[in-house]
Amino acid sequence: MDHLTPNDASSVEQPGSRKRRRAATKAPQAHSLPTLIAPDVEAETLLRSTLDALSAHIAVLDEAGTIIAVNQAWRAFAHASGYADANHGVGMNYLAVCEAAAAVSKDASRTAGALRDIMAGDRSEFRMEYPCRSPQGPRWFQLRVTRPDQAQTRRIVIAHEDITEVKRTQEELTRLSGRLMHLQDEERRAIARELHDTTAQNLLAITLNATRLHEGLRDAGEPARRVLVETLELAEQSLQEVRTLSYLLHPPLLDDVGLTAALSWLARGFSERSGIQVAISIENSGEPLPRPTATALYRVAQEALSNVHRHSGSKRARLALYRTKDMVQLDVVDGGTGLGSLVEAGREEARQIGVGISGMRLRLEQLGGRLDIRSSPSGTHVSAKVPITLADSDQPL
Ligand SMILES: Nc1ncnc2c1ncn2[C@@H]1O[C@H](COP(=O)(O)OP(=O)(O)OP(=O)(O)O)[C@@H](O)[C@H]1O
Ligand SMILES: [Mg+2]
Structure with missing residues (x-):
């Protein structure tokens, strides 16, 4: 059994297994399980290759907020955006950068506040979506600031993920859904009007005609009169239903x-x-x-x-x-x-x-x-x- 299927053995109920299973659910939550590395793997190589494989622009800060590492994606973006600093931020204080930008940018001000809280240990994570100019034109990013929960090293990880495509799809979906709703409203309004102005009027004419017929056929036989009364009742009932339907679709009162x-x-x-x-x-x-x-x-x-x-x-x-x-x-x-x-x-x-x-x-x-x-x-x-x-x-x- 591999570590991904820890509960397989409990599918057959053993005496006392309910108690054990309850204990197992109190085991560490998925998010608190740290990375597991095989003993023969060299940690630094693994760290570099992993950080560089990620599409997010990542910077790692020390506990004072100074950037101590950035990944390939971060460097590529900084380079493409024309930042002259050859270190691409390594050695700079990220909090100080955010604070300096806070006067002109609400997003920078929010980030600075959250970073201070994270550094003080008052919160462990911060997420924010923000628009940004980039060499490829306007983009959307999601910033995620996290403090990994490890006693020996107190680091903070800054990750900027490009979410422009997701945002565009969301916007398109919202636009389309809005348009569909508008069309649905318009169609309901048109059907309601049609039912009200035509079908209901015709039904009313039928009931009036049937009433006149009923009055004119005083001398007719009982079966014919009964058919007429039934027709009249059905027409009145249909008229009522058509009116209710029309109102529910779109109340003319509106x-x-x-x-x-x-x-x-x-x-x-x-x-x-x-x-x-x-x-x-x-x-x-x-x-x-x-x-x-x-x-x-x-x-x-x-x-x-x-x-x-x-x-x-x-x-x-x-x-x-x-x-x-x-x-x-x-x-x-x-x-x-x-x-x-x-x-x-x-x-x-x-x-x-x-x-x-x-x-x-x-x-x-x-x-x-x-x-x-x-x-x-x-x-x-x-x-x-x-x-x-x-x-x-x-x-x-
Ligand atoms: N006033 C309410 N009281 C209790 N539960 C509610 C109330 N309004 C919504 N809910 C819960 O929220 C759920 C989602 O509501 P929603 O109107 O989106 O869907 P629905 O009523 O189940 O289906 P639909 O509106 O698409 O016919 C409901 O299924 C119900 O469980
Ligand atoms: Mg509902």
Whole structure:
């Protein structure tokens, strides 16, 4: 058995093995297991070849913050960027460099602060993504500062990894998802209008005709009258269903009257269908809101309420819409189990499957806003914020 499969032997339950296995789970966590080197390998050669094989630009600092080693990738980048220093930083104090740059760069200031904390032993790691100019044009890097947990040497490792491709893919994905959501909204709006303006009108005409027929056929036989009554009932039921569907797809209130009215309508319908009481509080909603903002907040309310119904177990919810100085905010609060219960029960995968929360987040980010979720065993608080400017308020819905 190799060291990668330490638990194979425990697949057959032995007397007392449960106790041993529990002890085994208390063994060192994966991240605290240091590098293991075969006894006949020369450590310095290994260290050099390993550092040089890494794509990240790496510098190793001593406990005072002075650079004592840099790898090949670091040197190549420094060289390509035109740094004249032949040592490519070795012997310089990295903290002093960051502090000197802190006046003109927020990123340098954050790094200096984190490095000081790491040197003082107040934290062991710091990560930051930052944009950077490079000879190949604008790039994104991830900086990772770590203090390896070894008693005999107190070193700090600085690693800058080029994450430009990941960033570009993320940006492209966000752009595409935003576009898809916009198209979906537009399509829903078009279908809702079509259903409302054409199908519902035709169904209404059918019910009116059937009613007139019913009145005109007073002398007809009972079977014919029964067929007509049934037709009338079916037409009325279909009309009701088409109207509800059209409203759910896109409430006309949202376009015609505004978000406040649409939310009230949503909360009322949701309460009737789910039996969950929704207290709604809307003060100074900031309306008229731009159409994308109103649509996004409406969709967030729809999804958050649907989550309350499907996951929280709560019998009550609160929906609030209000405007602060430069934001419009929507809160949906429930008194249910919270998101954490699933994680504790080992059903982490359930959190991964849904698209509801990521969809809400994405919608808001498209508008420069954000979604915050606070959750405890006594409930969940979903809060959506979208920035709003004075010019926005003047725009029609
Ligand atoms: N109000 C809530 N109370 C308790 N758990 C919640 C609540 N809202 C969300 N969750 C948990 O978070 C998970 C993710 O929610 P999300 O809306 O993203 O997905 P979903 O509702 O499962 O599926 P989808 O929205 O895609 O139909 C849910 O599966 C549920 O476990
Ligand atoms: Mg959901």
